[in-house]
Amino acid sequence: MALFEFARVPEPEVMADSGEVEAYASATAQSYLDAIDDTFVEHAVRLVKNRDRGRAIDIGTGPGQIVIKLARRLTLWKFAGVDLSAAMIGQANKNLAQAGGNLAGRVEFRVIDAESSDLPNESFDLVMCNSVLHHVPEPQRLLAAMEQLAKPGAAILLRDLRRPNALMYPLHVRWHGRKYSGEMLRLYRDSVRAAYTAPELHKLLASSPLRDARVFEHRSTHIGIERAATG
Numbered sequence: 001m002a003l004f005e006f007a008r009v010p011e012p013e014v015m016a017d018s019g020e021v022e023a024y025a026s027a028t029a030q031s032y033l034d035a036i037d038d039t040f041v042e043h044a045v046r047l048v049k050n051r052d053r054g055r056a057i058d059i060g061t062g063p064g065q066i067v068i069k070l071a072r073r074l075t076l077w078k079f080a081g082v083d084l085s086a087a088m089i090g091q092a093n094k095n096l097a098q099a100g101g102n103l104a105g106r107v108e109f110r111v112i113d114a115e116s117s118d119l120p121n122e123s124f125d126l127v128m129c130n131s132v133l134h135h136v137p138e139p140q141r142l143l144a145a146m147e148q149l150a151k152p153g154a155a156i157l158l159r160d161l162r163r164p165n166a167l168m169y170p171l172h173v174r175w176h177g178r179k180y181s182g183e184m185l186r187l188y189r190d191s192v193r194a195a196y197t198a199p200e201l202h203k204l205l206a207s208s209p210l211r212d213a214r215v216f217e218h219r220s221t222h223i224g225i226e227r228a229a230t231g
Helices: 018-025 027-048 065-073 086-099 139-149 169-176 182-194 198-206
Strands: 055-059 078-083 107-111 124-130 150-161 214-218 222-227
Touching (some): 027 124, 055 065, 055 139, 065 078, 065 086, 078 086, 086 107, 139 150, 169 182, 198 222
Parallel strands (some): 055 078, 078 107, 124 150
Antiparallel strands (some): 150 222
8 A cells, every 4th residue: 555545445335324414405515415406506607508398306315405406497498316225315305395496397306216227228318426436335336226217318427425545534534524513524435434535446447338538627726537528
């Protein structure tokens, strides 16, 4: 192991514990997460190049906030948010009901394993995945599922946390986790430790079936894989 290299410690795949769900739904955490989610939404809008209509899927949607935000921006699109956690989907449906407007007819949240479900292949114009990669035990299956679900020429956006080296880890989580406390702070620390580095993500992408995609870096906190819509 190289000097200061920090080994990954994977997290559980499903957030089913009620305390974890409540931590992500808490007002204190959500006010900070909203700003982070907004940057993801803006990124997704850029990748679809302001197409008027389309279908999008969010893998590991959690409490559904990104889908709801995007549905408000892309007003003629239809959205599916899927997650392995029934508790998270329950929270997403609550958030959808509170959002009001015309979203209910265009947004659906379901408990589904996108990696092994019978979702139709090549059926989405935008395939998204936010802060899920560090949870999955077989990341190549997730990348393959995203490619299978995407129509030819569809946009793809996967974003996750970034793991610093061992020297920077204490400062990194103290600074970037300063808005969190209690259970949410613990979850954040564990998530950063489970995340990938940019070189690791480059290797994953190179051996994946994702075509014409690239690794990107978002500030010092996030990395991911993107592909803009074509045609």
